Amino acid sequence: MRIATWNVNSVRQRLDHLLRYLREAAPDVLCLQEIKCLDEAFPRAEIEAAGYNVETHGQKTFNGVAILSRRPMQIARGLPGDERDEQARYIEAVIDDGAGGALRVASIYAPNGNPVGTEKFAYKLAFLERLIAHARELLALEERFVLAGDYNIIPTPLDAKRPQDWTGDALFQPESVAAFRALSNLGLVDALRALRPEAGLYTFWDYQAGAWQKDNGIRIDHLMLSPEAADRLSDAAVDRHVRGWDKPSDHIPVRIDLA
């Protein structure tokens, strides 16, 4: 079963890329972030025509997440822990795997959090605390699950071409890195790193200053696996070439295969 995650930076601007990627990578499940539209504006028909069920948790202008799946889904919207949080950053599906089992998959768009020292950074840390608490709840079920998405965290210096440039940034603050490590310490497995320890694996390149041309990238999109899912991990990869397409998102897809 192939699961991928991709921050598309507006699904309406990226529809051609999205359909191309579905054909090319043929994921069973694709988690999307930053769809940047309301549910009713999502290009549902085109994606259903490509053979996918569509579930969205949209918002006007900003944020918004979705899950596309070949198989039907049972859906929950919103990250538990704060009834007043109105930002559309979390959607979770339980998907029948067709072999008598089920896989839970979440599409997550964690806050950026810049600038550090503001309410935005406090919101980022609070969101990550809620994510950790939710992960703890899910782990108690002892089931297969994947928490996939744009975490807006650079986990280690190996995950940036120029880590020294990010020391003052919310993506690489000690508190942000500690939150990622806390998820790891709960027993969640960073799927890409589990199979690919090498340097130079990035998922985001800024549009500015020729970051892509200089390969000045960072790795901030992650698939975190429960132990039961990690036991079945057979492949993991970044689809780097997608950043070279015409009018690309600033993020690329990351995908895994579970046996």
Add this chain to the structure above:
DNA sequence: ATGGCGGTGGAGCACCGA
């Protein structure tokens, strides 16, 4: 390099992203 690009809303340019 507290902003070089790109998306959104809405018809200017401010706000947001990372």
